Amino acid sequence: MAINHAKAWAEFRRMIAWIALAGVLMVAGALWYLSLYDALYPSAVLATIGGVFLSTLLGCGLFAAAFFSDKSGHDQSVTDATRHEDDD
Secondary structure, X not given: OOOOHHHHHHHXXXXXXXXXXXXXXXHHHHHHHHHHHOOOOHHHHHXXXXXXXXXXXXXXXXXXXXXXXXXXXHHHHHHHHHOOOOOO
């Protein structure tokens, strides 16, 4: 399997853009939901934006990093470096 680092980087950047869009949509949904039941105070809005957006980026970003690591060949190079033949 040939490893194409440029393609892996392009896919990673595309995934991060989609993750950021998903984070913005989740923040909008959370703020809408909170506005249904109570008035939105500036501190609640900031906490919601920070909590929802950063949690989404962190969770999805770690998955994207794992996929990038596999597609770019970093996982294989670590496997090759730690594998050794027994000289028995």
